[in-house]
Amino acid sequence: MCSFTFFQRVSRAFHDHSSHFKLVVLCTVSGGGLLAYAEAASSGTINDKKVLVLGTGWAGTSFLKNLNNPRYEVQVVSPRNYFAFTPLLPSVTCGTVEARSIVEPVRNFFRKKKVDFQFSEAECVKIDAENRKVYCRSSVENNLKEKEEFVLDYDYLIIAVGANVNTFNTPGVVENCLFLKEVEDAQKIRRAVIDCFERASLPNVSEEDKMRILHFAVVGGGPTGVEFAASLHDFVNEDLVKLYPKIKDFVKITLLEAGDHILGMFDKRITAFAEEKFRRDGINVKTGSMVVKVSEKEISTKEMKNGGKISAIPYGMAVWSTGIGTRPFIKDFMEQIGQANRRAVATDEWLRVEGCDNVYALGDCATINQRKVMEDISSIFKKADKDNSGTLTVREFQEVIDDICERYPQVELYLKNKQMSSIADLLKESKEDGENESVELNIEELKTALSNVDSQMKFLPATAQVASQQGAYLAKCFNRMEECERNPEGPLRFRGEGRHRFKPFRYKHFGQFAPLGGEQTAAQLPGDWVSIGRSTQWLWYSVYASKQVSWRTRALVVSDWTRRFIFGRDSSQI
Structure with missing residues (x-):
């Protein structure tokens, strides 16, 4: 580091x-x-x-x-x-969890x-x-x-x-949309949802205005937008319809996504399940809809599937969740x-x-x-060629492969994706004949063998x-x-020669969750393992409780979940 x-x-x-x-x-x-x-x-x-x-x-x-x-x-x-x-934060917007917790x-x-x-x-x-x-x-x-x-x-x-939240310089977003980035944002959304129901309950409001006021638009089909839409749906159908029975039929939730699918970073099985579940729940998912303008009462979208046609959607509250700036x-x-x-x-x-x-x-x-392998190919070859023969054997390369994979993680990922068991398989691609130990490459042949490795580099989410x-x-x-010793990093790390005291930062992915409402959650865990359903929701509860930063917040969050199961969500504006 x-x-x-x-x-x-x-x-x-x-x-x-x-x-x-x-x-x-x-x-x-x-x-x-x-x-x-x-x-x-x-x-x-x-x-x-x-x-x-x-x-x-x-x-x-x-x-x-x-x-x-x-x-x-x-x-x-x-x-x-x-x-x-x-x-x-999505749980705070709907009273499932209190902000203080x-x-x-x-x-x-x-x-x-x-x-x-x-x-x-x-x-x-x-x-x-x-x-x-x-x-x-x-x-x-x-x-x-x-x-x-x-x-x-x-x-x-x-x-x-x-x-910050990325608005992509879309006109009207800052003035008319709510964001979900900070605790204060979640509290504003919570008050805005109740305000919409209270305004729609006034005796002099027409049915057309009620439909607009109770139309909740969520811009962005990523994890935050999807979770908020699901939480809002549960809040409305499990709690608010009991308090506002006369206007329950006017409520509508629309999820706008510019891409072809929601939850695009998840496994396709999760994406398909989420879209189908939202369809059954009555959440209107509009993919291929790019928001181009937001006014006080309407959201203008460009429909990619209809040749870029511009359409206007009336709304009562809009939440913008489309990335970071x-x-x-x-x-x-x-x-x-x-x-x-x-x-x-x-x-x-x-x-x-x-x-x-x-x-x-x-x-x-x-x-x-991430440092590219091809940028250091000469140094890699020189360090691995211990006998200065001008050629590199599999044995020589194998002695330093652990250091190379640590310095350049894309090498290990490339071998995995190509289903190669070792660096020998990679080197043999350049020379099809000969046993592993007899394969010898000069520097140009090594460049050819590693030419596609850097394509596996990815930015961290x-x-x-x-x-x-x-x-x-x-x-x-x-x-x-x-x-630590002076200059602990370098192009390569070798046993007994300039070894790093501090290894480069390496991210270890432990999986990700996508709560979909109705006590159902999707999880994509390491090893391409996908789990969807109520059992995954309980896994979500346990993981999020354990990840709290103190025993105080852990106890408060668990007590909030328990309160919700017994008494329902809080619908006050406080």
């Missing part, structure tokens, strides 16, 4: 008396975390190092929970003084730790990479209704601020470092921002640029699971900082 360096020649006694390190954690909205490492001065003295961490979402919280090195002073700066368990105060993570933490409620407004400064604005107004601004300097900066100050930072044309901050496999040796990024605001693993990875490296 990030290249951690330290002055190896400083004695343990000197460390005991002089080496006090500072870690400053700076946060902004939704997900992210922060970490840094110490670097010794060449003069033989160790200076305090300041680390600013931007973000206390999934990555930031994971980092803070796993950080246990008492040698650091950590300052946390965030516009929120809590962490939110965002996968349960899925949030944990940030300071609770610090209380029992030996690390010295400080927290300030503020947001980052600008990063000055050249001068190593971060400009912040307090989230708390003073008596003059002004927000105080201050500047923090840093030695190392970790950016994990999450992302870049925060303004991150865009400014990316322009400073020459990444202006990217969607997210580019990092290497150690989460180090490309072009900034002292800045790291993780979570939704960043993307890892912007999910809580990825951000959480990145935060834990950073904390683990930070805790082991004193074991």
